[in-house]
Amino acid sequence: NAGVTQTPKFQVLKTGQSMTLQCAQDMNHEYMSWYRQDPGMGLRLIHYSVGAGITDQGEVPNGYNVSRSTTEDFPLRLLSAAPSQTSVYFCATHMTVNTEAFFGQGTRLTVV
């Protein structure tokens, strides 16, 4: 089983560029979410989804968009990259919010 697949693993962007981080899961989980992890800050929630067609904002949503057209996929779009978005991004999925979360391997993004 692939579990949770995130692509790309590494990315360098120039300020102002846009890109999409991909997240796909084959676990048939309803809950999917995106976190960013910065030194000394822990993991912070960007956006989350409780099912296809349903998304909501987390703690740090500014500068990011999401959509959930299928159960399997939950892409994260950076609209106009800024150096403050340099971070490690993790996608997570779980069956319910009270059960184990499974994470992708992360995307290391640098914005120059």
Next chain:
Amino acid sequence: RKEVEQDPGPFNVPEGATVAFNCTYSNSASQSFFWYRQDCRKEPKLLMSVYSSGNEDGRFTAQLNRASQYISLLIRDSKLSDSATYLCVVVNSGYALNFGKGTSLLVTP
């Protein structure tokens, strides 16, 4: 005040030692509690859930104190392979996980 707080450490302990981490949370309505482990530059992985009655998994023991709003993780007979960052995770009535910043553990020979 952050919802979930942990001592960042680092905790440096020799092999075989017992080490304990605490985590406090601010929302008294929190429903579920977990400890995740994160190795350097890797994704977090579930170490164990924390139940009201306390639970044990081999060398690891987790406890929950709802009255004082803290959870703990005890690691006995530390191994070199236990070196990692331990993340406290609390779930409230919403749909997201609330992470502490993590506690770094280094087990030395």
